[in-house]
Amino acid sequence: MGRGNRRVMTMQVTVELFGIPRARAGVAVTTAVGRCLGDVLADLASRFPELGESCIEGRALRPGYTANVGGERFVTSSDTLLNDGDTVLLLSLDAGG
Amino acid sequence: MHAYHGCYLRVDLTTGSSERIPLEESLLRSYLGGSGLGVAILLRERAAEVEPLSAEASLAFVFSPLVGSPLTTSAKFAVVSKSPLTQRINDSLSSSGFALSGKKTGHDAIVLTGRATEPSVLIIDESGVRLEPAGALWGLPNREAQSRLRERLGADYQVASIGPAGERLVRYATISHDGRHAGRGGSGAVLGSKNIKAIAVRGSHRCSWGDPAALIDFARKLSEKSFGPATAKYRELGTASNLLVFNRLNVLPTRNFQQGSFAGANAVSPEQLGVSREKTRASCAACTIGCEHLYGLRDGQGNVRLEYENLFALGPLCGIDDGEIVLRACQKCDELGLDTISAGGTIAFAMECAERGFLDEPWLRFGDGAALLRALDMIVSGDGIGRMLAEGSRRMAHEIGRETINFAPQVKGLEIPGYDPRGLQTMALGFAVGSRGADHNRSGAYEVDFSQAVDRFNVGPEAAVLAIETEDKAALLDSLILCKFLRGVFTDFFVDSAEMLQLVTGWNVTASELRATAQRIVTDKKRFNILAGWTPAEDTLPERMLNTPLPEDARAMLSSARLSGLVQAYNVARGWTAEGWLPELDD
Numbered sequence: 001m002g003r004g005n006r007r008v009m010t011m012q013v014t015v016e017l018f019g020i021p022r023a024r025a026g027v028a029v030t031t032a033v034g035r036c037l038g039d040v041l042a043d044l045a046s047r048f049p050e051l052g053e054s055c056i057e058g059r060a061l062r063p064g065y066t067a068n069v070g071g072e073r074f075v076t077s078s079d080t081l082l083n084d085g086d087t088v089l090l091l092s093l094d095a096g097g
Numbered sequence: 098m099h100a101y102h103g104c105y106l107r108v109d110l111t112t113g114s115s116e117r118i119p120l121e122e123s124l125l126r127s128y129l130g131g132s133g134l135g136v137a138i139l140l141r142e143r144a145a146e147v148e149p150l151s152a153e154a155s156l157a158f159v160f161s162p163l164v165g166s167p168l169t170t171s172a173k174f175a176v177v178s179k180s181p182l183t184q185r186i187n188d189s190l191s192s193s194g195f196a197l198s199g200k201k202t203g204h205d206a207i208v209l210t211g212r213a214t215e216p217s218v219l220i221i222d223e224s225g226v227r228l229e230p231a232g233a234l235w236g237l238p239n240r241e242a243q244s245r246l247r248e249r250l251g252a253d254y255q256v257a258s259i260g261p262a263g264e265r266l267v268r269y270a271t272i273s274h275d276g277r278h279a280g281r282g283g284s285g286a287v288l289g290s291k292n293i294k295a296i297a298v299r300g301s302h303r304c305s306w307g308d309p310a311a312l313i314d315f316a317r318k319l320s321e322k323s324f325g326p327a328t329a330k331y332r333e334l335g336t337a338s339n340l341l342v343f344n345r346l347n348v349l350p351t352r353n354f355q356q357g358s359f360a361g362a363n364a365v366s367p368e369q370l371g372v373s374r375e376k377t378r379a380s381c382a383a384c385t386i387g388c389e390h391l392y393g394l395r396d397g398q399g400n401v402r403l404e405y406e407n408l409f410a411l412g413p414l415c416g417i418d419d420g421e422i423v424l425r426a427c428q429k430c431d432e433l434g435l436d437t438i439s440a441g442g443t444i445a446f447a448m449e450c451a452e453r454g455f456l457d458e459p460w461l462r463f464g465d466g467a468a469l470l471r472a473l474d475m476i477v478s479g480d481g482i483g484r485m486l487a488e489g490s491r492r493m494a495h496e497i498g499r500e501t502i503n504f505a506p507q508v509k510g511l512e513i514p515g516y517d518p519r520g521l522q523t524m525a526l527g528f529a530v531g532s533r534g535a536d537h538n539r540s541g542a543y544e545v546d547f548s549q550a551v552d553r554f555n556v557g558p559e560a561a562v563l564a565i566e567t568e569d570k571a572a573l574l575d576s577l578i579l580c581k582f583l584r585g586v587f588t589d590f591f592v593d594s595a596e597m598l599q600l601v602t603g604w605n606v607t608a609s610e611l612r613a614t615a616q617r618i619v620t621d622k623k624r625f626n627i628l629a630g631w632t633p634a635e636d637t638l639p640e641r642m643l644n645t646p647l648p649e650d651a652r653a654m655l656s657s658a659r660l661s662g663l664v665q666a667y668n669v670a671r672g673w674t675a676e677g678w679l680p681e682l683d684d
């Protein structure tokens with residue numbers, strides 16, 4: 001496998017954080033790597049321990065949190081496949097108030 | 098009977114007389130309390146057929162079986178009447194000491210009918226029921242009126258009042274207690290039409306509980322859960338933190354629903370407002386969550402409670418990107434006693450009418466903070482355009498004509514909360530069929546849109562059942578009564594609710610019984626509306642929100658045909674006719 005191919009396998013996504021995830025990570029936007037939502041969450045948890053502790057359990061979101069891809073699809077399954085360049089939003093599940 | 102007094106107090110304000118009307122255990126078990134019991138009492142009082150601002154109209158303050166128990170967030174009461182804004186059922190909820198002391202007067206509800214001969218205060222205490230002249234209290238803003246009345250009567254009274262908006266019969270005036278409001282639909286105008294500035298309650302009648310020891314144990318565990326992650330957003334950030342999420346998803350109603358995102362969102366976000374401002378937290382009585390976040394005004398003129406709905410309605414909806422103006426507008430609404438969603442919605446509608454030349458008000462422009470504050474004052478003074486603004490956007494549109502009704506931001510006359518239905522189409526259904534009009538507290542259908550269950554841009558009839566589930570949960574929460582912000586902590590809400598109710602009442606209640614109870618309550622709200630003149634044509638959205646996408650997102654488009662299909666699926670799933678009539682009333 002050449003270098004170029006390896007780069008394609010390591011996909012990078014932009015992560016926008018809102019509400020509690022933003023407060024815990026201390027940033028509004030970051031990048032993360034991974035082929036699926038679980039990879040991205042694990043990457044974030046390793047770099048933002050407070051976010052990991054509050055919102056992520058292993059490779060999954062804790063109850064009360066959700067993710068959205070591209071402002072369109074809401075997803076919670078860790079197996080959700082992502083594309084290079086996707087934007088993932090992390091937010092609290094309770095939208096109401 | 099545990100948890101109830103088994104009666105309601107009916108006060109005839111015309112004569113000053115009052116009587117205790119028995120409430121049978123079977124009726125209480127069927128409707129519980131709060132919204133449910135309120136609707137049942139109003140149907141009994143034949144309130145659907147009368148003009149809501151007439152002397153004959155009834156206004157019910159309704160407590161619940163959980164009030165006074167150690168269960169967190171249970172210190173709540175409902176105010177139920179026919180709405181002067183929508184001419185349909187209106188149930189608004191509020192919190193704190195008035196619920197606790199009101200129930201301790203020895204009644205499960207207090208129902209007012211008639212009209213006092215002069216501006217008055219109603220006092221209900223151990224010595225009975227009496228009317229006293231309101232005197233100098235009439236005209237005062239809420240906080241001052243409440244504190245002066247407590248100075249006069251004693252700090253052990255709890256007071257609910259109307260502000261100047263209720264006195265002037267503004268159709269979306271609130272009833273205020275301790276900084277919180279029974280906000281939507283104009284119950285403050287109903288109280289004002291009865292010449293009542295305030296109600297003061299004090300009592301010593303406590304209810305017994307079915308299983309006190311187990312209740313205390315359950316309450317302790319519930320409180321512990323309420324400190325957990327399910328409520329972190331409410332505790333740490335407050336509901337206003339929705340603003341940037343909604344803006345990102347293009348569902349933040351902006352400039353009278355002309356857009357779904359606002360360039361100035363960051364500037365008015367709580368994240369930004371918190372910088373260089375004093376920030377404090379508060380809570381309703383008997384609540385372990387404490388979702389209220391208050392922001393200090395720059396000139397030291399007080400701290401203002403800020404919630405998402407106030408923020409969206411007095412900010413982006415009116416094109417305002419100045420946080421200080423939004424806070425001042427919120428404070429004004431609190432003191433005058435105005436529903437912030439309807440005030441913001443009606444002013445935003447007027448701003449668009451003025452910009453498009455349908456109103457000759459050159460000062461009234463989107464983004465102009467001084468114009469917003471001036472318009473709020475005019476609503477209550479009745480000066481100039483204020484007379485029309487006080488009627489709400491639907492009546493205003495009918496008066497202006499020129500098809501402005503197509504962009505009046507309302508359903509059944511109630512201004513739409515901060516969820517753009519084009520990008521949240523299960524919520525669009527919830528708004529369209531809502532018994533009190535467009536409402537996020539009676540339908541939590543946005544939760545479905547924020548899940549994997551549907552494509553929020555292309556919702557099919559299968560969403561109807563999911564929308565019904567959120568509406569039934571809300572009906573039960575509003576009748577038990579518990580705060581909606583607690584809903585995330587339950588493992589199975591109906592099972593947990595059955596256990597709570599069993600512990601307070603001693604009844605052998607099951608989750609399936611409570612599901613049936615919730616459905617009965619929703620159906621009886623519909624029954625009330627049918628008696629009040631409901632027709633299927635009301636269950637829709639304004640023309641602006643149909644058949645045309647949001648400018649930011651071509652996918653955010655809801656066709657009339659799709660909405661009709663959703664409404665029909667909802668009606669059928671409810672067991673009503675496809676048009677929405679109740680089978681037993683359908684000839």
Ligand code: SF4
Binds near residue numbers: 379381387581
């Ligand atoms: S969570 Fe907020 S609204 Fe609910 S009872 Fe507590 S303080 Fe009141």
